[in-house]
Amino acid sequence: MTDARIARTxxxxxxxxxALAGEKDFGEITIGEITARATVGYATFFRHYExxxxxxxxxxxxxxxxxLEQMLPALIAADTLQASISLCRFVGSRRAICxxxxxxxxxxxxxxxxxxxxxxxxxxxxxxxxAGLTPDLLIPHxxxxxxxxxxxxxxxxxxxxxxxxxxxxxxxIGPVRSG
Amino acid sequence: MTDARIARTxxxxxxxxxALAGEKDFGEITIGEITARATVGYATFFRHYExxxxxxxxxxxxxxxxxLEQMLPALIAADTLQASISLCRFVGSRRAICxxxxxxxxxxxxxxxxxxxxxxxxxxxxxxxxAGLTPDLLIPHxxxxxxxxxxxxxxxxxxxxxxxxxxxxxxxIGPVRSG
Amino acid sequence: MTDARIARTxxxxxxxxxALAGEKDFGEITIGEITARATVGYATFFRHYExxxxxxxxxxxxxxxxxLEQMLPALIAADTLQASISLCRFVGSRRAICxxxxxxxxxxxxxxxxxxxxxxxxxxxxxxxxAGLTPDLLIPHxxxxxxxxxxxxxxxxxxxxxxxxxxxxxxxIGPVRSG
Amino acid sequence: MTDARIARTxxxxxxxxxALAGEKDFGEITIGEITARATVGYATFFRHYExxxxxxxxxxxxxxxxxLEQMLPALIAADTLQASISLCRFVGSRRAICxxxxxxxxxxxxxxxxxxxxxxxxxxxxxxxxAGLTPDLLIPHxxxxxxxxxxxxxxxxxxxxxxxxxxxxxxxIGPVRSG
DNA sequence: CTCTAATCGAGACGGTACGTCGCGTCTTACG
DNA sequence: CGTAAGACGCGACGTACCGTCTCGATTAGAG
Numbered sequence: 001m002t003d004a005r006i007a008r009t010x011x012x013x014x015x016x017x018x019a020l021a022g023e024k025d026f027g028e029i030t031i032g033e034i035t036a037r038a039t040v041g042y043a044t045f046f047r048h049y050e051x052x053x054x055x056x057x058x059x060x061x062x063x064x065x066x067x068l069e070q071m072l073p074a075l076i077a078a079d080t081l082q083a084s085i086s087l088c089r090f091v092g093s094r095r096a097i098c099x100x101x102x103x104x105x106x107x108x109x110x111x112x113x114x115x116x117x118x119x120x121x122x123x124x125x126x127x128x129x130x131a132g133l134t135p136d137l138l139i140p141h142x143x144x145x146x147x148x149x150x151x152x153x154x155x156x157x158x159x160x161x162x163x164x165x166x167x168x169x170x171x172x173i174g175p176v177r178s179g
Numbered sequence: 180m181t182d183a184r185i186a187r188t189x190x191x192x193x194x195x196x197x198a199l200a201g202e203k204d205f206g207e208i209t210i211g212e213i214t215a216r217a218t219v220g221y222a223t224f225f226r227h228y229e230x231x232x233x234x235x236x237x238x239x240x241x242x243x244x245x246x247l248e249q250m251l252p253a254l255i256a257a258d259t260l261q262a263s264i265s266l267c268r269f270v271g272s273r274r275a276i277c278x279x280x281x282x283x284x285x286x287x288x289x290x291x292x293x294x295x296x297x298x299x300x301x302x303x304x305x306x307x308x309x310a311g312l313t314p315d316l317l318i319p320h321x322x323x324x325x326x327x328x329x330x331x332x333x334x335x336x337x338x339x340x341x342x343x344x345x346x347x348x349x350x351x352i353g354p355v356r357s358g
Numbered sequence: 359m360t361d362a363r364i365a366r367t368x369x370x371x372x373x374x375x376x377a378l379a380g381e382k383d384f385g386e387i388t389i390g391e392i393t394a395r396a397t398v399g400y401a402t403f404f405r406h407y408e409x410x411x412x413x414x415x416x417x418x419x420x421x422x423x424x425x426l427e428q429m430l431p432a433l434i435a436a437d438t439l440q441a442s443i444s445l446c447r448f449v450g451s452r453r454a455i456c457x458x459x460x461x462x463x464x465x466x467x468x469x470x471x472x473x474x475x476x477x478x479x480x481x482x483x484x485x486x487x488x489a490g491l492t493p494d495l496l497i498p499h500x501x502x503x504x505x506x507x508x509x510x511x512x513x514x515x516x517x518x519x520x521x522x523x524x525x526x527x528x529x530x531i532g533p534v535r536s537g
Numbered sequence: 538m539t540d541a542r543i544a545r546t547x548x549x550x551x552x553x554x555x556a557l558a559g560e561k562d563f564g565e566i567t568i569g570e571i572t573a574r575a576t577v578g579y580a581t582f583f584r585h586y587e588x589x590x591x592x593x594x595x596x597x598x599x600x601x602x603x604x605l606e607q608m609l610p611a612l613i614a615a616d617t618l619q620a621s622i623s624l625c626r627f628v629g630s631r632r633a634i635c636x637x638x639x640x641x642x643x644x645x646x647x648x649x650x651x652x653x654x655x656x657x658x659x660x661x662x663x664x665x666x667x668a669g670l671t672p673d674l675l676i677p678h679x680x681x682x683x684x685x686x687x688x689x690x691x692x693x694x695x696x697x698x699x700x701x702x703x704x705x706x707x708x709x710i711g712p713v714r715s716g
Numbered sequence: 717c718t719c720t721a722a723t724c725g726a727g728a729c730g731g732t733a734c735g736t737c738g739c740g741t742c743t744t745a746c747g
Numbered sequence: 748c749g750t751a752a753g754a755c756g757c758g759a760c761g762t763a764c765c766g767t768c769t770c771g772a773t774t775a776g777a778g
Contacts, residue, residue, distance in 0.1 A: 725773095
């Protein structure tokens with residue numbers, strides 16, 4: 001597991017996938033394309049990942065957890081505006097990879113995965129919610145809508161992080177929190 | 180052109196697709212499966228549609244336009260709450276097909292198509308928006324978020340149309356309109 | 359089954375296999391090579407045959423049965439010499455295909471198959487055999503040894519059919535029959 | 538060259554091959570299977586042998602020479618019957634390995650190799666042969682037919698060595714020698 | 717009510733990508 | 748510091764679908 005070759009191969013595959021995800025739809029990316037760009041044998045891919053999604057999951061795994069760590073506070077923190085801006089700063093600091101994952105061809109998969117993870121942690125945090133709006137509705141909505149706005153932002157690259165944070169807070173977080 | 184056989188075949192294909200879309204992911208549906216369930220020859224599919232997406236587009240085309248007609252008013256009407264409830268009533272009256280299209284395996288395709296159409300009509304309507312929030316951000320957000328909530332609603336089948344309309348108005352429309 | 363395309367494809371595959379079997383060892387022949395030479399799609403091969411051996415079996419099937427019809431009489435006929443010469447004439451009249459099958463790279467497979475078929479028919483014919491020499495020994499021996507000599511003959515192409523028939527009769531059939 | 542470890546590894550590989558050859562076809566035996574059964578590292582195989590056939594050759598090398606030493610006399614000795622019986626005694630005394638090599642999955646390779654070696658020594662011995670029956674025909678025939686009978690014998694395990702020797706002498710050696 | 721042309725079912729076909737397996741080489745971590 | 752363990756490139760395999768194509772066998776709808 002600590003073999004240097006393994007790390008090298010996986011890194012190459014991950015970078016190839018990210019590069020391709022920025023060019024075309026995730027579903028249209030071929031494993032052959034990935035291995036070719038990574039200058040790795042075709043069969044080698046399957047020695048590391050079961051399929052394309054597994055590679056994507058591996059690529060996104062850490063980032064998604066970090067992203068979740070940034071998003072959840074926005075929903076429970078006292079100062080939601082600051083939390084939203086902080087989220088945008090985090091995303092902005094990893095613009096390249098976030099763009100590939102959230103706005104690229106794999107965005108649908110990434111988003112649903114993040115929604116899934118958020119749902120899994122929904123029980124942990126006690127989100128104060130007004131009557132009728134249950135967490136199983138609010139959490140997916142907040143996550144999905146936030147990701148949608150972030151994807152738009154990363155694609156546009158026009159607004160600064162503070163402005164974008166304010167928009168997210170106003171369009172998504174605020175309404176969700178307004179008890 | 181008005182050959183009865185053609186209409187019969189297309190209807191059979193459309194129903195087969197809807198049925199399958201309720202069972203599995205759109206991407207996993209095979210043209211062979213569609214034709215088999217429609218009891219139609221395999222090659223016959225291609226006499227009517229170029230590929231799977233073309234059939235989906237045909238199936239959704241009318242509904243999507245109607246849906247758009249229902250959604251846009253909510254964004255510009257004076258009484259947004261009534262418009263939202265009206266939208267939910269419309270969706271509820273076509274629960275089966277809306278569920279298949281919005282919450283089923285083809286939802287990703289359907290949603291992006293609807294966002295695209297809404298964007299194309301964004302110039303038509305003069306949405307009053309506060310400074311900084313341009314229509315090219317608000318429209319996609321409003322449409323995507325609304326569809327997300329509707330999909331959740333159709334899946335849950337717990338809330339009535341009035342309640343759901345209120346939620347949409349509160350979480351999406353209201354914030355978008357609040358000047 | 360009576361589709362003209364099917365017959366054309368199978369013929370093409372059979373001829374390609376025969377051509378290749380004359381050039382290299384059967385085990386080294388690739389299905390890709392066969393389909394390439396037959397100008398047939400790779401996957402098409404598997405629509406007709408489970409694997410290489412199935413194609414070989416199909417190619418050899420009729421010939422093997424005919425060959426068996428020629429060999430068995432030699433073992434039971436009164437005039438074994440004439441029967442042996444007749445066998446050589448038959449083989450000589452189909453020199454090309456017999457050479458490919460018996461002396462080519464697939465010979466091992468073909469021989470064992472023919473021995474198998476002969477064994478299956480051993481019960482049918484009541485071969486008069488001396489005590490101790492049971493048919494389950496004599497038949498495989500006679501068939502295998504005869505095929506060995508025929509393969510040598512086809513490779514050499516020096517002796518005429520009458521001479522070769524005499525040799526087979528003397529080295530194999532005679533000893534087997536001498537009760 | 539006389540490293541004890543080397544000898545141990547080669548012995549292990551040889552025994553593993555023999556064991557496997559008794560179970561399945563030689564062509565279906567995997568190098569990975571051999572090394573696994575020999576409890577030897579996969580790459581270690583290639584430090585000793587170029588490929589599977591090389592190992593087989595090494596395993597069979599000595600035995601094949603001994604076998605040849607036993608067979609050739611039968612063809613030139615005065616008392617062919619005694620020589621044949623002697624051959625069977627030799628084979629019977631090494632029943633296990635001979636069974637694996639001659640009747641097992643590698644039999645085709647072994648037989649052709651033995652025929653090859655016999656042919657190489659055909660010039661050495663001056664086989665008295667009747668006109669028309671040249672040694673380049675008689676030797677391969679005699680060797681191949683004898684091996685065929687031996688394989689059958691080893692598989693059946695019914696007849697004693699004397700009886701079997703008589704059969705070989707009668708069906709193969711006698712006819713070959715009969716001037 | 718027929719005739720003619722469009723539509724249909726059936727399914728073979730070439731092709732592309734998949735995921736697997738085994739070979740033989742080459743690297744690496746470990747004893 | 749040598750060796751087992753095993754990662755790797757390669758190439759063949761066999762499978763699944765796609766989209767194209769040809770074949771007859773219906774079956775509409777115009778005359």
